[in-house]
Amino acid sequence: MERKKTWLMSLAAVACLGLGCGVGGTDVGDIPCPAEICDDDDDDDNAAGDDDDDDDGAADDDDDDGAPDDDDDDDDSAELGGIPCNVREALAAECGECHGAMPAFGAPMALAALDDFHVPTPTDVTRPVHEMALQRMEDVAAPMPPGGSDDPEAAGVIREWLAAGAPEDPTADCDDSGLPPNEPDNTGVDELPCEPDVVFAAHAADGGKYKIPEQGADDMYTCFAFESPFTPSTQATAWAPIIDDERVVHHWILYKTTESYQHGSIFPCDVSLQLSANFVAGWAPGGENTVMPESAGLELGGPGTTYVLQVHYNNSAQYPDAEDNSGVAFCTTDTPRPNTAGILTFGTIGINIPPGATNHAVTGTCGSFKTSSWPQVHILSSSPHMHEFGRGFHAEVRGGTKITDVPVFDFNQQLSYPAEPEIVINPGDTIDTTCIFDNPTGQPVGFGEGTGDEMCFNFVLAYPIDQIADRNCGISIFGH
DSSP, X not given: OHHHHHXXXXXXXXXXXXXXXXXXXXXXXXXXXXXXXXXXXXXXXXOTTOOSSSSSSSOOXXXXXXXXXXXXXXXXXXXXXXXXXXXXXXXXXXXXXXSSSSOOTTOSSOOSSGGGGSSEETTEEEEEHHHHHHHHHTOSSSOSSTTOOSOHHHHHHHHHHHHTTOOOOTTOOOOGGGSOOSSOTTXXXXXXXXXXXXEEEOOOTTSSOEEOOSSSXXXXXXXXXXXXXXXXXXXXXXXXXXXXSTTTEEEEEEEEESSOOOTTOEEEOOTHHHHHSEEEEEEXXXXXXXXXXXXXXXXXXXXXXXXXXXXXXXOTTOOTTOEEOOEEEEEEESSOOSEEEEEEEEEESOOEEOTTOSSEEEEEEEOXXXXXXXXOEEEEEEEEEOOTTEEEEEEEETTTEEEEEESSXXXXXXXXXXXXXXXXXXXXXXXXXXXXXXXXXXXXXXXOSSTTSBOEEEEEEEEOGGGOSOOEESOOSOOO
């Protein structure tokens, strides 16, 4: 969790700069300086970082030997026993991103320690977690991991262990050094090559953190509106996601629109944003920082533009203390770069997946009639977006130029795929965007915002965006 802490400290620093608060523990006007970056924990005048309550200038511990304590336990030997090591490795790969020691992205429970599997299930206290976990892994309609496993061998290891009652291995002495990290190494404000100067983040009406309800927030979309702080020439050069209460944040999207919203307003989102506003940036589990090439900057928008941050919350664990400041931090410049980039949205909302369907293809077409008025377009990256029924994704310029190809789509790893070298769309080209779905349920599945609904979009970062009026191409109710 150390990275999360540094992200938030960086965000506090940005807020301090943006609001004009002082540093070194001082306040400006009625804006207090964030304690995370401005204050000591004590009242003396020692150097920053002093954590004790005395005046000796040294970090203190609970004894009087003059040396800091690294551990309250004198026994440095590792404990044996717990989850078998092969099961632990499989759990980390199949379930660890959401069900780690600290559940994330709406997961209702941890699946990291032996005890986690022998407590009552949050949704059915009459059954232990290991029993429910096995049922969900074998559930055709709503499997776990979402969409089913991509590694049958690892899934088989977990199922066999769960079927045996999740027994302890008293000799387990696992080396966790090879386990996948909980979060990407190159993600977060502290990993940007620049100092962010603008932040859009979830907030309460009083400016504090947004409180996520304990009840009724299993699949909740909340929108936060902001007036544009930019000049017409401002471009973004890089940006990073800020994930605050990762227990309940599933994903977010930042839109911009010319529609009028009151600055600071908070309201339930609806699907109209998908059609009426322009996508600016987004994050889902697995998402990383974006750094623009020196030849291009991201179009933002001056006065008259409103930004809407849409955050998808999932508090199925019913945390009573869920509060959030998630969002995005931008580095900007007022000296425009040679090319102005932005997001083109391809795909379709014409989705109707029959009950029991497998490998059901839905295609949205951006036709030559639309692109004939475009300049030559250069694609820098693309970000496919589907929900839990999504199985595969493919986008191409008709005639053979591949834009994006994701044979196995993972709802929990929605990545941005860089185009290296840049992909060119010429005037008059046709772009086909195809999403592949399975629907193991007994009901048809259509377009919608909920994770039980579906979407088929490709958010493409391209330039010159300022020469394209309508950035949603092929977004029709008539998918085929």
